[in-house]
Amino acid sequence: xxxxxxxxxxxxxxxxxxxxxxxxxxxxxxxILQQNNALHKVSNYSEKGFVFASFDEKQLILIPENESExxxxxxxxxxxxxxxxxxxxxDPEAKFQYEYLVAQGxxxxxxxxxxKVVLSRSEEVSLTEFEFIETFQHLxxxxxxxxxxxxxxxxxxxxxxxxxxxxxxxxxxxxxxxALAGTQKDNLQTEIVWQQKEKDEQQFVTDFIVKxxxxxxxxxxxxxxxxxxxxxxxxxxxxxxxxxxxNSTLEEVIDTLHPTPAVCGLPKKKAKAFIIENENYDRTFxxxxxxxxxxxxxxxxxxxxxxxNLRCMxxxxxxxxxxxxxxxxxESIPEKxxxxxxxxxxxxxxxxxxxxxx
Numbered sequence: 001x002x003x004x005x006x007x008x009x010x011x012x013x014x015x016x017x018x019x020x021x022x023x024x025x026x027x028x029x030x031x032i033l034q035q036n037n038a039l040h041k042v043s044n045y046s047e048k049g050f051v052f053a054s055f056d057e058k059q060l061i062l063i064p065e066n067e068s069e070x071x072x073x074x075x076x077x078x079x080x081x082x083x084x085x086x087x088x089x090x091d092p093e094a095k096f097q098y099e100y101l102v103a104q105g106x107x108x109x110x111x112x113x114x115x116k117v118v119l120s121r122s123e124e125v126s127l128t129e130f131e132f133i134e135t136f137q138h139l140x141x142x143x144x145x146x147x148x149x150x151x152x153x154x155x156x157x158x159x160x161x162x163x164x165x166x167x168x169x170x171x172x173x174x175x176x177x178x179a180l181a182g183t184q185k186d187n188l189q190t191e192i193v194w195q196q197k198e199k200d201e202q203q204f205v206t207d208f209i210v211k212x213x214x215x216x217x218x219x220x221x222x223x224x225x226x227x228x229x230x231x232x233x234x235x236x237x238x239x240x241x242x243x244x245x246x247n248s249t250l251e252e253v254i255d256t257l258h259p260t261p262a263v264c265g266l267p268k269k270k271a272k273a274f275i276i277e278n279e280n281y282d283r284t285f286x287x288x289x290x291x292x293x294x295x296x297x298x299x300x301x302x303x304x305x306x307x308x309n310l311r312c313m314x315x316x317x318x319x320x321x322x323x324x325x326x327x328x329x330x331e332s333i334p335e336k337x338x339x340x341x342x343x344x345x346x347x348x349x350x351x352x353x354x355x356x357x358x
Contacts, residue, residue: 004029004073005133012132012152017063019050021149021291022075022140023305024164029140030297031071034063039155042293045251048302051293052151052159055259055283056276061156065296075140090342094123098341099334102326104278109330116204117265117274119337120325122281123345125352127318136160139351146230147307149290159285161312162347164230167257167289171303173244175253177213179206180228180262181327182236185343192227192234197331199225202236204329205261208268209240212256216248230311233343250294250304263287263308263325285309286323311347322348 008031011018017034032050042051042060049064098121105117136150143162151159169176182198194202202225213220220242228237244253264287265271275283291306314321324344326337 002073002076004031004071005137007031007033007071009133015154017153019052019063019149019151020136021050021147022144024145024147027075029073029075031073032063032065033069033071034067035069036067037154038067039153040064040067045249045254045293048294048296050151050291050295051306052153052156052285052290053258053288054285055263055287057258057288059156059285059288061153062293063153070297076137077141094121095338097121098338101278101280102328102332102334102337105274105328106330106332106334108274109328114270114274115266115329116201116261117271117328118261118263118287118325119275119328120279120283120286120323121341122286123322123324125313125320125322125349127315127320127352130315130318130320130352132158132160132315135351142351143230143311143347146311147291151290156285158315159309159312160315160348160351161309162230162351163307163310163312164228164235165260165262165308165310167260167291167306167308168253169303169305170244170250170253171301173218173246173248174241175217175244176239176241177209177257178240179209179238179260180235181205182234183326183340183343184234186229186232186234194227194236197329198236200331201327201329202238204266206238206240208261208266209257213240213242213253216244216253216256218243218245230347232346254289254306258289258308259287260308262327263310265327283323285314286312287325311344313348313352320348320352 011033020031040062042062049062052061139148146162146164148162165180181202223239225236225238288309294302324341326340
């Protein structure tokens with residue numbers, strides 16, 4: 001084990017907060033090691049450090065730069081073999097409950113309560129001899145085009161993930177975000193073909209983000225939609241960038257974007273109320289956001305680089321709790337949405353079921 005991970009392991013043994021992460025398509029690992037066990041929170045987004053926020057934004061946890069040691073390392077190629085997973089084995093009761101939830105969502109859309117809602121579920125996986133460093137290394141190796149992280153705080157717990165979705169990148173008054181929707185499994189097809197349901201869902205997300213940003217921006221540029229592969233799943237992605245007005249704050253922009261239609265729905269308030277009333281579990285940090293807040297890691301300019309917490313799991317003693325959700329529109333079919341949620345669960349299951357090659 002190299003010095004970077006030895007330091008992380010020592011820190012974890014001392015029960016001290018830390019985060020290690022790797023940005024999409026980069027060669028570096030970054031570690032922020034808090035030197036005490038205090039629970040810091042974001043109050044107005046002027047703080048510097050790493051933020052870990054819950055879906056409902058009631059928990060805005062901060063690992064502050066000024067109370068942490070920051071370490072970096074280059075990624076190393078570690079050889080792992082993924083164990084093939086039978087993705088057809090599942091709990092029939094979980095399938096029934098999720099399909100019933102999706103059917104409720106479709107009925108609400110047909111009754112014109114909202115246009116789209118993102119409905120999620122959790123799943124427990126038993127763990128034996130779990131090693132968080134080895135799992136994180138495998139995460140980084142398997143999903144280099146995503147934001148990979150491992151976050152620990154003794155008062156919050158241990159979370160890991162590999163998310164393809166950026167919430168916001170802001171450097172001064174220049175910003176970047178994205179609209180991400182639509183899902184299909186990678187079957188080594190030569191051409192990715194999207195159905196109208198996925199195209200409509202993507203357009204909902206793009207239109208919402210652009211419309212909401214206009215009040216805070218001097219200009220907005222929107223790309224054409226294109227296909228993006230994240231692990232074994234394809235999405236439709238649209239890049240959105242621009243310049244913020246001089247009087248716009250980071251807090252205003254984050255409040256406007258989060259939760260995005262890709263994790264909540266449209267209109268946002270009505271979809272969120274439906275989620276809280278019907279999902280029957282607390283998402284906590286799943287579909288919240290995380291990343292660098294006003295960080296000095298980028299150089300002279302303090303910049304923020306935030307991601308939506310998708311394809312993630314919470315580690316508890318001898319189990320992992322996995323989270324996955326699907327965008328529901330009036331064209332959705334409950335059984336198809338169940339299958340999509342199973343495909344999404346594979347992102348973390350592949351990481352958990354590995355063998356290290358000697």
